[in-house]
Amino acid sequence: MATVPDLQNGFMILNYNRPNRWQTEIECVLDRQKDDMEVKRAYLSHECRAEVVHEDPFSHPGNHEGVGISTWTGNYTLRSGPSVFGLNPFKNIKKEGPVAAYTKKDSEPLISCVDRKVQYLRFEETIELLQSDFDGIYKKLYMELSYCQSGYDYKLYAPCRYLNFPNPESEGRKYLQPISGYVLYEKNNQFYISYVVSHVTDGITKSIQFKVRDKISFIEAKLHNHKYFKLFRMLDKYVFSAFFLTHDFYRTEKVNEGPIRCRFFCY
Numbered sequence: 001m002a003t004v005p006d007l008q009n010g011f012m013i014l015n016y017n018r019p020n021r022w023q024t025e026i027e028c029v030l031d032r033q034k035d036d037m038e039v040k041r042a043y044l045s046h047e048c049r050a051e052v053v054h055e056d057p058f059s060h061p062g063n064h065e066g067v068g069i070s071t072w073t074g075n076y077t078l079r080s081g082p083s084v085f086g087l088n089p090f091k092n093i094k095k096e097g098p099v100a101a102y103t104k105k106d107s108e109p110l111i112s113c114v115d116r117k118v119q120y121l122r123f124e125e126t127i128e129l130l131q132s133d134f135d136g137i138y139k140k141l142y143m144e145l146s147y148c149q150s151g152y153d154y155k156l157y158a159p160c161r162y163l164n165f166p167n168p169e170s171e172g173r174k175y176l177q178p179i180s181g182y183v184l185y186e187k188n189n190q191f192y193i194s195y196v197v198s199h200v201t202d203g204i205t206k207s208i209q210f211k212v213r214d215k216i217s218f219i220e221a222k223l224h225n226h227k228y229f230k231l232f233r234m235l236d237k238y239v240f241s242a243f244f245l246t247h248d249f250y251r252t253e254k255v256n257e258g259p260i261r262c263r264f265f266c267y
Contacts, residue, residue: 001117001118001119002117002118002120002265003115003116003117004116004118004142004144004157004265005026005029005041005113005114005115006113006115006116006267007026007027007028007029007113007142007157007158007159008140008267010025010026010029010112010113010114011023011024011025011026011112011113012024012025012026012043012045012068012070012109012111012112013109013110014045014068014107014109015107015109016107016108016109016110017107017108018107020053024045024048025046026044026045026111026113027044027045027046027158027182027183028043028044028156028157028158028180028182028184029041029043029044029113029156029157029158030043030044030154030157030183030184030186031154031155031156031157032072032153032154032186033152033154034152034153040072041072042069042070042071042072042184042186042191043069043070043071043109043111043113044067044068044069044182044183044184044193045068045069046067047066047182048065048066048067049064050064050065050066050079050081062079062081062083062084063081063082063083064079064081064082065079065080066078066079066080067182067193068105068109069184069191070109070111071184071186071191073189074104074105075104075108075109076102076103076191077103077105078101078102078103078191078193079100079101079103080101080213080246080247081246081247082245084100084101085215085245101215101247118142118265118266118267119265119266119267120263120264121141121266122203123174123176123202123203124174124203126141126165126176126264127174127176129141130163130165130176131165131166131167131168139266140159140160140266140267141159141160141163141178141264141265141266142157142158142159142160142264142265142267143157143159143160143178143180143198143262143263143264143265144156144157144261144262144263144264144265145158145198145208145261145262146259146261146263147255147257147258147259147261148255148257148258148260149187149255149257150187150188154186154255156183156196158180158183158196159180160178160179160264161178161179161180161181162178162180163176163177163179164176164177164178173201173202174201174202175199175200175201175202176199176200176264177197177198178197178262178264179195179197180195180196181194181196181211182195183210185253187253192213192214193212193213194210194211194212194249194253195211195249196208196209196210197209197211198260198262205260205261205262207254207260208254208255208260208262209252209253209254209255210253210255211250211252212249212251212252212253213247213248213249213250214248214250214251215245215246215247216245216246216247216248216250217246
């Protein structure tokens with residue numbers, strides 16, 4: 001029986017050697033390997049709004065959220081939101097990322113996430129389980145996504161937060177399309193918060209895509225087919241983007257450098 005990281009019972013305690021610790025679930029686990037070298041592993045915590053540990057917790061002046069990640073390059077806090085960006089227009093025009101958005105931590109987290117045995121589900125078995133409404137006994141489904149990028153082999157383990165499947169009364173192709181978020185996406189040793197989606201048809205994985213969160217101006221976040229968009233984009237380039245920047249899930253990363261595979265499992 002195969003083993004995978006225990007997302008069901010795993011947890012992290014961040015700021016472990018600091019006066020205030022905080023405990024969180026592990027949202028996903030990302031493995032990276034090159035050839036037959038050692039597998040490197042990264043963990044993502046649950047997100048949290050800016051707070052102070054006080055009787056008035058949301059008196060924190062920041063309007064942002066943050067996550068903790070433990071990776072093969074170190075431990076970081078990733079923050080996102082409009083208040084992370086300062087009011088210095090020159091930095092914003094240069095598209096310089098705010099320091100607070102990606103902060104390396106010298107505090108080691110405690111991570112409890114052992115590998116445990118799981119039951120992999122075949123494609124047909126997964127569809128039958130979903131179309132039978134789990135036969136009255138719900139099983140939380142997870143996915144293992146395998147893909148290649150920049151010469152590395154990756155495996156991402158995450159819960160199926162959403163799972164599209166065909167109505168049993170409908171005729172046509174058989175498919176599964178799970179979506180999960182937040183998850184970790186890594187490229188060139190830079191980590192991003194993202195959503196991930198995979199499309200599987202007749203048991204064959206057709207695609208794996210990440211919707212990555214990164215800095216963006218408010219104008220660029222609007223629909224590009226609006227009749228005044230070109231005008232606003234020009235104004236944005238020279239004026240608006242100096243002041244109106246935020247983070248959003250706008251960039252799509254398609255992984256297609258090698259074999260891809262989406263497998264479903266339950267604990």
